[in-house]
Amino acid sequence: MPDWIDHIAGGDVRALARAATTIENQAPEAASLLRELAPRAGHAIVAGITGPPGAGKSTLVDALARAIRRRGKTVGILAVDPTSRVSGGAILGDRIRMQDHHSDPGVFIRSLATRGASGGLARATADLALLLDAAGKDYVLIETVGVGQDEVEIASVAAITVLVLVPGMGDDVQAIKAGIMEIADIFVINKADHPGADRVEHEIQALLTLGTRPDGWAPPIIKTVATEAAGVDRVLEAVDDYAARRHNAKSQVPRPKSGFSIDHLGVAVKSIEAALGFYEDQLGMQVSMRETVPHEKVHVAMLPAGGPRIELLEPVDPDSVIGRFLAKRGEGLHHVALRVPDLAAAVERLRAAGARLLNDPQTGAGGHRYVFVHPASTGGVLLELIQDQ
Numbered sequence: 212m213p214d215w216i217d218h219i220a221g222g223d224v225r226a227l228a229r230a231a232t233t234i235e236n237q238a239p240e241a242a243s244l245l246r247e248l249a250p251r252a253g254h255a256i257v258a259g260i261t262g263p264p265g266a267g268k269s270t271l272v273d274a275l276a277r278a279i280r281r282r283g284k285t286v287g288i289l290a291v292d293p294t295s296r297v298s299g300g301a302i303l304g305d306r307i308r309m310q311d312h313h314s315d316p317g318v319f320i321r322s323l324a325t326r327g328a329s330g331g332l333a334r335a336t337a338d339l340a341l342l343l344d345a346a347g348k349d350y351v352l353i354e355t356v357g358v359g360q361d362e363v364e365i366a367s368v369a370a371i372t373v374l375v376l377v378p379g380m381g382d383d384v385q386a387i388k389a390g391i392m393e394i395a396d397i398f399v400i401n402k403a404d405h406p407g408a409d410r411v412e413h414e415i416q417a418l419l420t421l422g423t424r425p426d427g428w429a430p431p432i433i434k435t436v437a438t439e440a441a442g443v444d445r446v447l448e449a450v451d452d453y454a455a456r457r458h459n460a461k462s463q464v465p466r467p468k469s470g471f472s473i474d475h476l477g478v479a480v481k482s483i484e485a486a487l488g489f490y491e492d493q494l495g496m497q498v499s500m501r502e503t504v505p506h507e508k509v510h511v512a513m514l515p516a517g518g519p520r521i522e523l524l525e526p527v528d529p530d531s532v533i534g535r536f537l538a539k540r541g542e543g544l545h546h547v548a549l550r551v552p553d554l555a556a557a558v559e560r561l562r563a564a565g566a567r568l569l570n571d572p573q574t575g576a577g578g579h580r581y582v583f584v585h586p587a588s589t590g591g592v593l594l595e596l597i598q599d600q
């Protein structure tokens with residue numbers, strides 16, 4: 212196993228292909244493989260490219276891959292088609308089109324089609340994205356057909372969602388699944404060589420004026436002709452911009468500059484997919500972000516709820532903080548995260564009063580300083596204190 216991991220991380224294409232098959236087939240060694248890979252992931256820019264069939268997603272992904280390679284970066288591509296339940300024909304088409312990348316070790320391509328439940332496909336997509344990330348790919352592009360809830364789920368595996376629309380859809384834009392519209396970080400109007408691109412643009416603009424996003428990001432609308440790679444560099448730049456912004460500002464919600472505020476409620480669950488069956492499907496909330504935090508061995512899904520968020524936490528490994536919590540206490544509220552105006556002062560006061568701090572203030576992945584306070588000191592709930600910025 213350690214050899215295999217080294218080969219994967221070292222960019223060995225055959226080791227990577229074998230690992231992808233192992234994960235896709237949920238072979239017995241898949242779980243331990245993912246466990247070993249998780250700490251190496253977290254560097255790739257993971258973007259979902261979604262939209263209706265025939266919009267030009269594959270063509271765009273192909274052009275993006277070329278643009279990425281021209282910049283000397285590497286890319287993994289996952290073509291996920293939940294609609295090809297029977298024929299798998301669309302996927303085959305993608306394979307053929309992308310064949311000329313095959314001699315390039317800097318491009319890795321996998322197609323996935325539905326085998327069982329949609330949750331299973333989303334899980335497999337997430338796991339393969341983690342693999343490609345851990346294998347050192349600079350970008351992971353996930354192509355999915357965007358027509359229903361399954362696809363929203365798959366798209367939400369990605370940190371960035373690019374929604375591809377085409378002219379002639381003007382009237383349909385309103386009708387497009389609201390869920391998909393809402394998760395779009397970047398709008399692409401492909402086939403801009405066809406008449407009607409301006410009209411779709413206006414429709415999207417009109418929708419965007421209906422509200423502002425809590426993170427302040429104004430989704431750009433970019434016209435492309437993917438077959439000629441026109442506008443594709445702008446799409447890649449927008450992806451980079453959004454990735455950089457997310458990286459710099461993990462805390463996306465504007466908050467009062469003084470006083471305390473709830474940042475999130477951490478809920479430990481056995482399966483994020485299963486929990487989203489409630490929060491998304493039944494309740495109608497929308498995941499804003501999903502990621503895996505390798506050093507904490509946890510999958511995270513964020514559900515915005517006004518300013519604060521509900522943070523679903525699924526262990527990557529039973530031998531982890533959340534894994535152990537589940538074993539001991541079962542599913543439920545794991546912690547409350549509170550933003551404080553002055554973390555250093557709060558820590559000083561708490562220490563002086565004899566409160567049990569679980570760590571010295573440290574800096575998290577998003578650059579924020581935080582400390583955990585033991586439930587014994589807080590009235591029974593694990594409390595995370597985060598320095599408000």
Ligand SMILES: Nc1nc2c(ncn2[C@@H]2O[C@H](COP(=O)(O)OP(=O)(O)O)[C@@H](O)[C@H]2O)c(=O)[nH]1
Binds near residue numbers: 262
């Ligand atoms: N005219 C025109 N055709 C395009 C453009 N992009 C893709 N196509 C064509 O549209 C068809 C569907 O493209 P494809 O990438 O397979 O769409 P997907 O189903 O969204 O992956 C193919 O015949 C492409 O050559 C474009 O910008 N302009």
Ligand SMILES: [Mg+2]
Binds near residue numbers: 269301
């Ligand atoms: Mg396609």
